[in-house]
Amino acid sequence: MSEPRTTANDRKQSAADADGNTGPTRAPIGTPPPGPRGLPLVDSTLAFARKPLEFLSSMREYGDVARYEAFGREFVVVSDPGLVEEVVVARDDEFWRGEFEHEFGDLLDVEGLFFAEGERWRRQRLLLQNAFTPARIRSYADDMVVEAVRLVENWSDGEVVDIREAMSTLTLRALTRSLFDLELGDGRADRVRRWVHAMGAYSDSEFFGARAVLPTWIPSRAEREYRRATADVEALVEELVAERRGSEADGDDLLSLLATGEYPDGSRPTVEEITDQLQLFLLAGHETTATALTYACWLLAGTEDVWSRLEREVDAVCGDRDPTFADLSDLAVTEAVGREAMRLYPSLPFLQREPHEETVLAGYRIGPGTTVQLNMYGIHRDERWWADPDAFWPGRWVADGEDAEGDERSVLADPDDRPEYAFFPFGGGSRHCIGMRFAMTELQLSLATMVRRVDLERVTESIDPTPKISLDSGPVEMRVRKR
Numbered sequence: 001m002s003e004p005r006t007t008a009n010d011r012k013q014s015a016a017d018a019d020g021n022t023g024p025t026r027a028p029i030g031t032p033p034p035g036p037r038g039l040p041l042v043d044s045t046l047a048f049a050r051k052p053l054e055f056l057s058s059m060r061e062y063g064d065v066a067r068y069e070a071f072g073r074e075f076v077v078v079s080d081p082g083l084v085e086e087v088v089v090a091r092d093d094e095f096w097r098g099e100f101e102h103e104f105g106d107l108l109d110v111e112g113l114f115f116a117e118g119e120r121w122r123r124q125r126l127l128l129q130n131a132f133t134p135a136r137i138r139s140y141a142d143d144m145v146v147e148a149v150r151l152v153e154n155w156s157d158g159e160v161v162d163i164r165e166a167m168s169t170l171t172l173r174a175l176t177r178s179l180f181d182l183e184l185g186d187g188r189a190d191r192v193r194r195w196v197h198a199m200g201a202y203s204d205s206e207f208f209g210a211r212a213v214l215p216t217w218i219p220s221r222a223e224r225e226y227r228r229a230t231a232d233v234e235a236l237v238e239e240l241v242a243e244r245r246g247s248e249a250d251g252d253d254l255l256s257l258l259a260t261g262e263y264p265d266g267s268r269p270t271v272e273e274i275t276d277q278l279q280l281f282l283l284a285g286h287e288t289t290a291t292a293l294t295y296a297c298w299l300l301a302g303t304e305d306v307w308s309r310l311e312r313e314v315d316a317v318c319g320d321r322d323p324t325f326a327d328l329s330d331l332a333v334t335e336a337v338g339r340e341a342m343r344l345y346p347s348l349p350f351l352q353r354e355p356h357e358e359t360v361l362a363g364y365r366i367g368p369g370t371t372v373q374l375n376m377y378g379i380h381r382d383e384r385w386w387a388d389p390d391a392f393w394p395g396r397w398v399a400d401g402e403d404a405e406g407d408e409r410s411v412l413a414d415p416d417d418r419p420e421y422a423f424f425p426f427g428g429g430s431r432h433c434i435g436m437r438f439a440m441t442e443l444q445l446s447l448a449t450m451v452r453r454v455d456l457e458r459v460t461e462s463i464d465p466t467p468k469i470s471l472d473s474g475p476v477e478m479r480v481r482k483r
């Protein structure tokens with residue numbers, strides 16, 4: 001029998017029960033955070049819906065904890081790294097993902113690890129983290145390089161490519177190949193690809209597009225296509241699970257782990273749970289990494305000196321062969337490029353939490369039902385922690401780097417003075433990204449593989465990042481020059 005999917009009400013209860021967090025309600029203390037109180041609700045809603053990043057940045061004028069109302073809800077924006085750490089680490093048990101965050105999972109009818117709470121989340125995380133140990137990541141690395149080579153070898157000299165589309169293809173192939181042992185190109189993988197595209201189109205139109213503001217009861221074409229593709233992927237997963245369970249092979253991929261593994265209590269995931277989990281991993285693991293790679297390529301193409309420094313590093317480390325897992329620790333500049341791209345353009349630009357019950361943060365009262373937005377985008381560009389915060393400057397991450405010498409900016413940016421949560425692209429605490437090592441490995445190996453073979457020139461000169469499933473750049477056209 002499959003476990004029934006949790007409802008909005010029992011999710012909150014489940015998280016609270018599991019953490020033993022159902023004590024007596026505290027007397028209200030603290031004052032409400034400052035914010036644009038005079039602003040009519042509809043104005044904040046429109047300002048947030050039109051330009052969410054600019055809107056959140058504008059909240060800084062009220063302080064590191066600021067309150068506003070939109071979409072008929074109350075929000076509190078947190079722009080201080082110490083307070084972010086307090087919410088996700090020290091006081092983790094006081095918060096859950098919250099209603100607002102769950103609406104997105106409900107729309108797509110996906111729960112999986114990201115949206116599970118309490119004991120249900122804990123047992124899933126314990127099982128699934130076995131697919132992300134350092135040894136497992138090492139075993140996926142060659143597949144990542146094979147897919148990056150395949151992509152770049154298909155480009156011709158002078159061709160203009162949409163890097164966002166190309167990176168999305170690359171990360172989807174790498175993900176299905178390493179985590180599900182499926183090679184895109186065979187008919188089954190195309191079914192997965194169709195489903196991922198249908199999910200993107202559906203969430204764009206319903207959650208981030210006009211239909212979010214003007215809801216309608218008539219299912220859109222995007223919804224009908226998403227439902228059709230979902231039914232098809234569910235049938236595919238059923239086939240795959242039956243095959244894996246029937247085979248002698250002891251696969252080390254995520255799908256095999258789910259099909260043949262056990263929860264800590266000895267029970268096994270049902271086919272419905274496996275489908276749900278695979279859907280969630282496709283959702284969480286593919287656009288996020290593609291986004292980071294897209295911005296990295298675009299930023300690199302705009303800074304010739306960084307690009308040549310990267311080329312020098314990759315040539316010195318790899319010579320005339322492709323990069324491997326063993327090279328990662330020597331590819332410091334490549335890693336710095338990935339980090340700097342995620343600092344400027346974090347794939348998930350703000351994280352959201354809700355307190356189980358009324359609580360106090362930095363002396364301010366935060367009521368139940370309030371969505372706390374951890375302002376990653378704002379903190380990553382805050383001049384209190386970052387010298388020249390809007391500049392793409394990977395040298396800030398490289399100890400004794402070439403451009404640290406004689407660069408005035410390095411004096412302003414002593415990393416030892418920076419709070420840990422001034423940079424948190426993968427979140428933190430118990431709910432930190434389970435795919436962090438996977439993503440960093442893929443970022444480094446893909447960039448190093450590309451840099452060995454091509455230079456990229458910007459055709460799209462400016463971008464307008466918008467938060468969707470991840471921070472969408474829009475199409476990013478670039479001209480390929482073969483090295």
Ligand code: HEM
Nearest residue numbers: 114284285288289292347351425426427431433434435439
């Ligand atoms: C550059 C790439 C990536 C970035 C920037 C990123 C970022 C994040 C962040 C910030 C969170 C925490 C969200 C929160 O606390 O509210 C998260 C959670 C998660 N990520 Fe990633 N992610 C990336 C790649 C991946 C990959 C490759 C996978 C899987 C293969 C993955 C799977 C997940 C899952 C399942 C969670 C939920 C974990 C839990 O709640 O226990 N992510 N990610």
